[in-house]
Amino acid sequence: MMNPHAYLWIDGEWTGESPASSSCGECIDPSSGERAATFAPAARQHVEAAISAARRAFDSTDWARAPRVRAQVLLDFANCLAARKQEIEKLLTLVNGKLLRESAGEMGAAISELRYYAGIARNLFGRIVETEPGCYSHLAREALGVCAIILPWNAPIALLARSLAPALAAGCTVVIKAAPQTSPVTSQVLACLESAGLPRGVVNVFTETGSDGAELLVQSPAVDGISFTGSNAIGKKIMAAASGTMKRLSLELGGKSPSIIFGDADLARAVSILTAASTVMAGQMCTAATRVLVHESIAAEMRQAFKAALGSVRVGAGADPASQMGPLIDVRSRDRVAGIIEQAADEAQMLLRGAPLAGMPGGAFLTPTLVEVKDTGSALIQEEVFGPLLVFETFSDEDEAIEKSNATRYGLAASVWSGDRARAQRVAARLATGTVWINSYNKLMAEAETGGYRESGLGRLHGLEAMNDFMQTKHIYYEDQV
Known part of the structure; x- marks a missing residue:
C-alpha cells in the first residue's frame, strides 16, 4: 500500500509537513483504535494560497473556455482511479472502517x-x-x-466526485477541504487527477483539524460557491457566514429517512434490503434507512423479522470478508450513539439493544439497535442519529403513513414497499422528500439528480441539474444593424 500521508496540494505542488513532523495530525483505524495514517495540517496562509491559486487559474487561463480539455482531464482521471481501484479501496477501509465491498462500491460510483x-x-x-x-x-x-468543496469523512471518494466532476465539467476552479479522518484517501484520489494533466491551480486541497480554513472559504469574496455535505447545524452556519458575500450554496444535509411497508409488499425482501440499508456504513450515511413504518396488520410479524435480521448482522473489521457491518468512525462516535441508546430505554420499547463488541475496546464497534416509538415528537424520530439505530413505527392507513413520514424537518430520502404499483406511486408523490425508492433502496447513480427538501439541503447533485450549482446564465442582448 502507498504511504498513507496527506500533503497539501496548492497551485500544482504537494507541500506541507512530512509524516515525521510532530505537528502532523493522525488518522485512526476505527477497527483497532491505532494510528493508521497522518496528514499535514494547513495554516491560514496555505488556505489563502489555495484560494489565490484557484482564482488566478480561473481568471487568467483558458480552463473555463476549453471543454474538450476538461472532458479529457475527467476521462483520464477516471481511468487512473480505475487502474488504482483496489489499492485505494484498501486505504479507504483502513482509515474509515467501512466494509471493503462498501469501499469498492464507492470507488465504482466515483469513476x-x-x-x-x-x-x-x-x-x-x-x-x-x-x-x-x-x-x-x-x-x-x-x-x-x-468553488469550495467541503468534504465529510463518511464517503470521501464518492462525495468528492459528486461535486468535483460537475464543477470541473462546468469550467470552475476548486479548493477542497478534506476531512481529516480520511484525508490520505483524498490525497491519493487527487494524485490521479494530477497525473491527468490538470493545469496548475485548477484544483487545490488542504486538511485541518478545526474550522478556520473552512470559515475562510465561506467568507472569502474570492470564492463564488460552496458545495458542502454534512450536518444541518454546520449547513446553517455556512448559510449565515456566506450571506456577507451572497455566494452560491449547494448543501446536502441530514436525513431521517422513512420506509413505508404495506401488507401486500414482499416482506422478506423488504426486511433484507432495509436491514442492509440501515446498517450501511454502520448507519453513517445521510440516506440510510432510519425509520420503518409498518402497516398494523403485519406489525407483529415485522417486529420479529427486523429484530432477527438486525440481531444476526455480523459486526467486524471492514477488511474481514465475513463482516456485514463495520465500526463507526471513532470511539467517540460509538460512545455518543451508545448514549442515545441508553436514553432511548426511557422513552421507547427496546426491541433489540445494541452494544459495543466485547473484547475490542479500541475498536469503534457497536451492534445494531431496534426501538419502537409511538410519539412522532420523540428525538429518536426527529433527530439524526448517524449510527446503527432503526426506529420501528406502525400506521393504520395511507394518510397516517404519509403524515408520520413527513413529520420531521428533514426531506432527503424515503422508500415505499407495496405490491400495488399505483398505490406506491401515489404515496411517493405525497412524501416531502427529494428521493423516493419503490420496493428498493439507496439506488444512486450519476444520471439521476438527488438532493433534499426542507432542512435536508439546497440544490441538486448528480445528473444534468448538478451543473446548475456550478454555472450561471448571462443575458447578452443585440439587434440587427441597420
Whole structure:
C-alpha cells in the first residue's frame, strides 16, 4: 500500500509537513483504535494560497473556455482511479472502517460520475431567442468561478466526485477541504487527477483539524460557491457566514429517512434490503434507512423479522470478508450513539439493544439497535442519529403513513414497499422528500439528480441539474444593424 500521508496540494505542488513532523495530525483505524495514517495540517496562509491559486487559474487561463480539455482531464482521471481501484479501496477501509465491498462500491460510483460529466463537459449549450424582428437575446451558460468543496469523512471518494466532476465539467476552479479522518484517501484520489494533466491551480486541497480554513472559504469574496455535505447545524452556519458575500450554496444535509411497508409488499425482501440499508456504513450515511413504518396488520410479524435480521448482522473489521457491518468512525462516535441508546430505554420499547463488541475496546464497534416509538415528537424520530439505530413505527392507513413520514424537518430520502404499483406511486408523490425508492433502496447513480427538501439541503447533485450549482446564465442582448 502507498504511504498513507496527506500533503497539501496548492497551485500544482504537494507541500506541507512530512509524516515525521510532530505537528502532523493522525488518522485512526476505527477497527483497532491505532494510528493508521497522518496528514499535514494547513495554516491560514496555505488556505489563502489555495484560494489565490484557484482564482488566478480561473481568471487568467483558458480552463473555463476549453471543454474538450476538461472532458479529457475527467476521462483520464477516471481511468487512473480505475487502474488504482483496489489499492485505494484498501486505504479507504483502513482509515474509515467501512466494509471493503462498501469501499469498492464507492470507488465504482466515483469513476462512473467522472465519466458521466466528461460527456457533459462537451455539451454545455446556451440558447438564442429572437424576441422581436431583428432583436436577439443570447443566453450564455458560464462557469460560476471558484468553488469550495467541503468534504465529510463518511464517503470521501464518492462525495468528492459528486461535486468535483460537475464543477470541473462546468469550467470552475476548486479548493477542497478534506476531512481529516480520511484525508490520505483524498490525497491519493487527487494524485490521479494530477497525473491527468490538470493545469496548475485548477484544483487545490488542504486538511485541518478545526474550522478556520473552512470559515475562510465561506467568507472569502474570492470564492463564488460552496458545495458542502454534512450536518444541518454546520449547513446553517455556512448559510449565515456566506450571506456577507451572497455566494452560491449547494448543501446536502441530514436525513431521517422513512420506509413505508404495506401488507401486500414482499416482506422478506423488504426486511433484507432495509436491514442492509440501515446498517450501511454502520448507519453513517445521510440516506440510510432510519425509520420503518409498518402497516398494523403485519406489525407483529415485522417486529420479529427486523429484530432477527438486525440481531444476526455480523459486526467486524471492514477488511474481514465475513463482516456485514463495520465500526463507526471513532470511539467517540460509538460512545455518543451508545448514549442515545441508553436514553432511548426511557422513552421507547427496546426491541433489540445494541452494544459495543466485547473484547475490542479500541475498536469503534457497536451492534445494531431496534426501538419502537409511538410519539412522532420523540428525538429518536426527529433527530439524526448517524449510527446503527432503526426506529420501528406502525400506521393504520395511507394518510397516517404519509403524515408520520413527513413529520420531521428533514426531506432527503424515503422508500415505499407495496405490491400495488399505483398505490406506491401515489404515496411517493405525497412524501416531502427529494428521493423516493419503490420496493428498493439507496439506488444512486450519476444520471439521476438527488438532493433534499426542507432542512435536508439546497440544490441538486448528480445528473444534468448538478451543473446548475456550478454555472450561471448571462443575458447578452443585440439587434440587427441597420
